[in-house]
Amino acid sequence: MVVVGPDLRYAVPVVGGHHGANDLARELARLGIEPVITTATETRGRESVEGIAARSGCDIVNRDSTRAVNAAVLDADVPLYAIAGPGIVVAGPGVSFLVRKGEYVVGVGCRKDVPAADVTRAVSEAFREAGVAPAEVLVYATTEKKRGEAGLLAAVADLGGNLVFLDDETLNAEEAPSPSRASLIGLAGVAEPAALAVSKRKELVFAKQTYGSVTVAIAR
Template identity: 45%
Template sequence: MKRLLEKYDLLVAIMAVGIVTRSLCRHLQDKWRDRPVVAVDSALSCAVPVVGGHHGANDLALLLAERMGLYPAITTATDASGRPCLESVAGRLKADIVNKSSSKSINLAFLTEDVPILRLKGPKILLVDEDVAVLKAKGLVLGVGARKGVSSEEVLQAIDQALAESGRKREDIAFLATAWLKKEEEGLLEAAKSLDREIVFLSREELNSQKPSTPSRAEDLGLAGVAEPAVLALAKRLILPKKAYGRVTVAIGEN
């Protein structure tokens, strides 16, 4: 069982729920790390999410119902009541749940009321109670460097080329990032406005604290770089190292 859980993202076990439970119990960690598992009876009549209901098991049971006619025996309170849950809201918003401990309070609240969703734009510091969920937007971080006087068309063309090379599209962009020196660069500002995305301006210290994999002309300005250091500072992983497209450099990271 351990090998299967490590190898696959989702599991369908054609056996009794009791057998599945006994097989799984020694390998369970918590609801955020456990693999979604659905038990299906030998007659292929019922699909029961056993573990990870809000993390894929419920959706898998519904898929089996749609494709094979099985009855989806979904037992999570919010789904059984036709109500949303924190995990589904985060998925719809393409966001990570920062304070996962809030899920119990939020999901209990969802059973009886519509929980409001507020979006805050920074820079801000957020102090919350235990029953307030904090979501952090996922998506691509585009680090952008540009020569002075660059046009928005040049910036957008460079971004589109970088996205195409990464197999991504504009809709995947969470925000842009660049150096504080570019706060007045009209072409860059206009490009961000055209994309309907915010720009984060990083300080010299923030950029120079990173270790980019590629050399940069920004070294002449005493910087480790712009595009790639900006991504390294703000994204979980780098998926496209800095690359030059004419007068624009682009690096892409992902959260």
């Protein structure tokens, strides 16, 4: 939210400065309205997570992390790691995870010891059916229970993507439209909830499909 004075001299972001309000205030400068930016990072000459994401052409996967990270930025230099990938990132709650911009999140479930070729084939078939190109993928997501699944890890690396592991609470917070055998391991689902949990619009564009021992769903 940006408040503009009745004399049209100043534009002051009052809510959501790091989520578009600061940018809107700066845009109003083209009309001769002076932006008054008051977010702590900007007033102290520090770059926020959102600023780094915009400058780098990235999306923030876990937006809930930015408050803690931006607060830390005020006190000290916070390290920034760039990973070219393919790669896998396991991060704690105090880490903001940025990925190159893409629209789609691919949720993947699989049986134990699935071969990498089976996962790659399943995801590629899902892309073909959904009309999605690999370059349009923001990130791949699955349950943390698959952290040691070598075939899944190798397949995502082969696809040139990044894989995010989600905990049970995060997955079960999403409504799984399709029935799932994941209930046997205490989950409402894997592919669909994983895709929805990380997606920006929470819109399932490709419902879960099963390809042998692999399930795939796509959201945006």
